[in-house]
Amino acid sequence: MTQLSSLVSGANPQDILKELKYIYSLITPSRADDIFDQIFLDVVKIFNGQYPGFRASNTKYHDLEHTHLVVLAVTRLMHGCFLKGHAFSSENLVMGFAAALFHDVGLIQAESEQNGSGAVFTLGHEERSIAVMARYLSQKRFSPQTIADCAALIQCTILDVQPKYIPFRNKEIEMLGKIVGSADLLGQMADRCYLEKLLLLYKEFEEAKLPGFDSELDLLQKTQTFYESVAQKRLTNDFSGIAACMRLHFKDRWNEDRDLYSEAIENNIDYLKGLILRCRDNYTCYLKNLRRGGIVRANYSDLID
Numbered sequence: 001m002t003q004l005s006s007l008v009s010g011a012n013p014q015d016i017l018k019e020l021k022y023i024y025s026l027i028t029p030s031r032a033d034d035i036f037d038q039i040f041l042d043v044v045k046i047f048n049g050q051y052p053g054f055r056a057s058n059t060k061y062h063d064l065e066h067t068h069l070v071v072l073a074v075t076r077l078m079h080g081c082f083l084k085g086h087a088f089s090s091e092n093l094v095m096g097f098a099a100a101l102f103h104d105v106g107l108i109q110a111e112s113e114q115n116g117s118g119a120v121f122t123l124g125h126e127e128r129s130i131a132v133m134a135r136y137l138s139q140k141r142f143s144p145q146t147i148a149d150c151a152a153l154i155q156c157t158i159l160d161v162q163p164k165y166i167p168f169r170n171k172e173i174e175m176l177g178k179i180v181g182s183a184d185l186l187g188q189m190a191d192r193c194y195l196e197k198l199l200l201l202y203k204e205f206e207e208a209k210l211p212g213f214d215s216e217l218d219l220l221q222k223t224q225t226f227y228e229s230v231a232q233k234r235l236t237n238d239f240s241g242i243a244a245c246m247r248l249h250f251k252d253r254w255n256e257d258r259d260l261y262s263e264a265i266e267n268n269i270d271y272l273k274g275l276i277l278r279c280r281d282n283y284t285c286y287l288k289n290l291r292r293g294g295i296v297r298a299n300y301s302d303l304i305d
Contacts, residue, residue, distance in 0.1 A: 004260040005192040010068045013044050020097065023075045023253065027082045030090035035140065036097065042136070043067065043101040046108060055109040058117040060200040060299075062104045069191055071100035073183035073261065076253075078176070080245030083252055086175055095146055096176045099153035102133035103184065122208035126158050149173050156181030159230065162238050178239040185231050186243060190264035193293035195272055198223060200295065217283045221276060227269055 008019045017040050024036070042051060047064040049056025057063055074096055078088060088096075106128025107118040121128055130151045137147050152166050156177040163181065168174035188194060202216045213219045235243045247259040279285035287304050290296050296304065 002254065002256055002258075002260070003192075004190055004264045007254065007260075008072060010065045010072065010191070013040075013064075013068065016068045016072060017041075019072065020075050023079050023249075024093060024097075026253070027079055027088065027093060028090045036094060038140075039094075039098050039101060039136075040071075043105065046105055046132075053111055055111055055113070057108045059107050059119050059204055061197050061204055062107045062118075066188060066191075067101060067104055069187035070103065070184050071097060071187075073187035073190075074100040074180055076249045077179045077183050077186075077242065077246055079253070080247070080249035081175065081179060081242060083248040084245050086172075088172060088176070091146070092149075092172055092176060095150050096153060096180060098133065098137065099150050099176075099180050100183065102129050102136070102150075103154050103157050103180065105129050105132045108132075116207060117204075119204035119207040122204055122210055126154055130154050145169070153177045153180045156239075157184040159234070164238075175242070178242050182235055182239045182243045185235060186246070186261045186265070189227065189231060189268065190261045191268075192264070193295060194268050195220070195223075195275075196290045196292050196295040199290070199299065215283075217281065217286065220272065220286060223272060224269060224276075227265070 009015050017037065020040070021036065025031075044064065045051040046054050047057040047067070078093060078096060082088060104125065106125035107121055109118045109121075118125075133150055133154065134147045137150065142150075149169055152168055152173060153176055155161055155166050156163055157180060163174065163177055166174075166177060168177060188197075191197065198219055199216045202213060202219045205213055205219070213222065235241065243261070244259065246261050247257065250256040250258055250260055275286055275289055279289070284303055287296050287300050
């Protein structure tokens with residue numbers, strides 16, 4: 001049976017870009033012009049520390065692969081919504097694509113920011129992301145209105161901001177905002193290595209002095225509640241349940257009449273439930289049963305050997 005992780009590798013920028021452009025072609029006959037490629041490749045450079053003014057990304061959870069997974073989810077969901085009957089201009093498709101690419105660049109340090117890692121900017125990083133996006137798109141001669149619209153889309157990734165309080169210019173921009181907000185949750189929670197990466201997310205929270213979690217174990221044990229009480233409600237209520245349109249994308253693109261995102265998320269949560277029953281408060285037990293991606297081996301070998 002086809003799994004989400006087998007379709008496109010989030011670790012390969014060229015594979016991601018190729019798939020994004022193909023999906024774009026399924027939505028509109030307008031050719032994705034050079035700006036599409038340029039924005040994507042420039043954001044890759046920003047993460048890799050190859051763009052003027054930026055250090056390389058040094059947050060292990062909110063890394064380039066996370067951004068790839070989110071922009072892929074955004075583009076797939078735009079396609080699914082298009083198949084459902086929602087219309088998008090080619091300009092707004094590019095804007096949604098740009099919002100996904102820039103939504104976490106606020107966690108990347110400027111060259112002058114040498115202390116710690118970008119995780120210190122966790123609280124409020126979205127506003128930093130918007131500032132970087134605005135400066136970049138302005139240099140590429142995007143209009144002030146487009147930049148303002150793109151900012152509204154990025155605001156939809158702020159967990160405690162409800163879309164109804166964001167001043168979208170029109171219904172199409174509002175729909176794109178709900179797509180970006182939904183995809184930010186779907187892209188990370190459906191990741192095959194999501195549970196392993198939660199250990200890395202805790203390290204970011206710890207450096208940011210974010211309250212609410214006492215340890216990696218505490219974060220793991222609270223993730224089911226986050227999924228049921230925050231993520232699912234946000235996807236269903238705040239974002240009007242448009243995540244269900246993913247199924248239309250997979251049927252049209254891959255001939256799979258299934259929602260591979262919801263399946264992957266449920267598999268992650270079910271595995272976590274089993275771990276909690278088996279391991280309870282034995283942290284080493286969790287580590288020994290989280291084996292994907294070599295993440296635990298690379299970061300916690302001293303606890304499992």
